[in-house]
Amino acid sequence: MKEFEIKTRVQAYEHTSQLPPLYAQLLEEARSALSSSYAPYSKFHVGAAVRMKNGKTLKGANQENAAYPICLCAERVALGNALTELPHGQVIAMAITVQNDHHEVSAPAAPCGSCRQAILEQEIKQNAPIKLILQGSIGKIYVINSAKEMLPLGFDGSYL
C-alpha cells in the first residue's frame, strides 16, 4: 500500500482591497449579478462572473424552479452565457459570491460538485486552468488556481 496526498492551494485575502485589481473587479461583477438571481425557494442568491482571455466579462445567477432538482446554478449559467457568446473563447477566471436573505455568509462561496465538474470540463476543453475567486456575502476571499484543484480525482473524458 502506498498513501499519497492531493493538495489544494488556497490564497486567502482578508479584504477585496488586497486582491489583484482584475479579481476585485470580477468579484464586483459577480456581486452585480446577484440582482438577476431568481431564488424564491431557497432565498439564497448566487452571482458568478467569468473573465475571458479577450477581456470580455459574462455573468450568471442562479435560477430556481418549483421542481427543485432543475434549479440552475449561477456558475453554470455564467459559463453557458460565456461559451454561447464565445464558443472558442478561453475563460481565465471566475468569481463567485452569494447573498442569503436571512443572514450574512462569511465563508467563501464554494461551488457545488456539479459546477466544479462543469468548470473542469472547460479547463480540459481550453487546456488551461481557470482561477476561482470565492467570497461569501462578507469576509475573506479565497483564490484557487483551478477547478481541477477543487475536484481531486475528478472524472473526465479520458475514461470514455
Ligand code: THU
Ligand atoms: N447554487 C448555485 O447557484 N451554485 C452553487 O454552486 C451551489 C448552489 C444555488 C442553487 C440554488 O438556487 C441555491 O443556490 C441553493 O442551493
